[in-house]
Amino acid sequence: MQKYNMLEEYDKIILESKSILKECDLCDHCLGRFFISSTNLSSARILGNKIRNSLNSRSVSKCYICKNLFSNIDHYVKMMQNVSIEYEFSTFIVKKTKKHIDHLLPDITFIINFRTEQCNVKTKPVFLYGRYIKDKRGLPQKGESCKDCKGKGCIFCNNHGLVSFDSVEGKISQFLYEKFETKQVKFTWIGGEDKTSLVMGNGRPFFAKLLSPKKRNVRLAKKSNLDEITIHTLRTIDVIPNGSIRFKSKIKILVSTKNNISSNVLKKLKQLVTVPIEITNSDNKYHKKTIHGLKYKKNSLQSFIVEIEADGGIPIKHFVDGSNITPNISDLLGTQCSCKKFDINQIYLSK
Numbered sequence: 533m534q535k536y537n538m539l540e541e542y543d544k545i546i547l548e549s550k551s552i553l554k555e556c557d558l559c560d561h562c563l564g565r566f567f568i569s570s571t572n573l574s575s576a577r578i579l580g581n582k583i584r585n586s587l588n589s590r591s592v593s594k595c596y597i598c599k600n601l602f603s604n605i606d607h608y609v610k611m612m613q614n615v616s617i618e619y620e621f622s623t624f625i626v627k628k629t630k631k632h633i634d635h636l637l638p639d640i641t642f643i644i645n646f647r648t649e650q651c652n653v654k655t656k657p658v659f660l661y662g663r664y665i666k667d668k669r670g671l672p673q674k675g676e677s678c679k680d681c682k683g684k685g686c687i688f689c690n691n692h693g694l695v696s697f698d699s700v701e702g703k704i705s706q707f708l709y710e711k712f713e714t715k716q717v718k719f720t721w722i723g724g725e726d727k728t729s730l731v732m733g734n735g736r737p738f739f740a741k742l743l744s745p746k747k748r749n750v751r752l753a754k755k756s757n758l759d760e761i762t763i764h765t766l767r768t769i770d771v772i773p774n775g776s777i778r779f780k781s782k783i784k785i786l787v788s789t790k791n792n793i794s795s796n797v798l799k800k801l802k803q804l805v806t807v808p809i810e811i812t813n814s815d816n817k818y819h820k821k822t823i824h825g826l827k828y829k830k831n832s833l834q835s836f837i838v839e840i841e842a843d844g845g846i847p848i849k850h851f852v853d854g855s856n857i858t859p860n861i862s863d864l865l866g867t868q869c870s871c872k873k874f875d876i877n878q879i880y881l882s883k
């Protein structure tokens with residue numbers, strides 16, 4: 533009975549094959565692949581060859597589906613081995629150029645142009661989370677993007693997208709280029725600071741996306757010293773969280789005033805804790821932030837230090853000089869104030 537069913541199944545395959553081969557020329561492999569799942573056979577090529585023999589069909593000069601790729605498969609496997617020798621990966625996919633198979637997320641993708649015989653590899657990005665501490669003044673947070681490619685990466689910037697590495701972004705990038713053998717790193721910062729600011733406490737959190745790294749299983753030290761900055765708690769994560777990340781920071785601001793300021797007037801600073809801080813962005817978007825705590829100390833007749841614990845995203849310089857923020861320190865004290873420098877003493881991620 534079983535045998536009879538099998539034969540019936542094979543007759544169906546023969547019949548279908550006949551009409552398929554009438555439409556197009558197929559190699560043994562591609563013909564066999566049509567039916568392999570309904571048989572218990574392990575080789576599509578052998579099945580295809582059996583069918584062809586049953587039909588007395590001649591072998592084809594060029595397969596309609598694979599353009600004879602399968603008969604040259606050893607050659608292409610060798611080519612892929614050659615281009616991927618330096619890469620770490622455990623899953624892979626092969627894409628023909630101009631075809632997209634993006635529902636799979638393999639570690640490595642081979643893109644083969646069968647016309648030019650070129651083979652390129654691209655790996656899945658690696659995502660990282662870490663914090664940096666900056667205990668010396670003078671390093672800007674963000675690097676200078678390449679003007680030729682606007683940061684996308686091109687031959688003029690060695691695919692880095694950056695042209696100068698004298699920044700927090702540049703220092704961390706260079707560290708990661710080496711560790712992960714990657715060309716490009718994209719950062720998501722939790723807040724920002726000035727060139728002259730210090731970032732102390734546990735440091736500023738950041739996310740990094742490494743594009744097409746060759747190494748993915750990299751051992752990361754608890755702490756790495758990169759001259760002006762230290763990075764710590766650096767670890768790989770599955771994905772960078774979507775949307776804006778809420779945080780609070782403790783910031784110490786040195787303010788100078790146009791006119792002499794009395795201790796009595798300075799007392800008004802305390803009012804900032806009781807009201808919402810309303811910010812209008814350059815794109816006319818409106819935000820409300822809160823100052824959760826405030827301390828101040830008079831320094832001289834025309835300067836004082838104020839320390840706030842506040843929601844992330846308050847532009848500190850504007851909060852002092854008064855542009856597009858109400859209330860602000862200048863209006864509150866009734867004299868033009870300016871931010872001489874500010875330091876980040878701590879950053880807390882909101883749960």
Ligand SMILES: [Zn+2]
Nearest residue numbers: 559562595598
């Ligand atoms: Zn074929």
Ligand SMILES: [Zn+2]
Nearest residue numbers: 678681686689
């Ligand atoms: Zn460039």
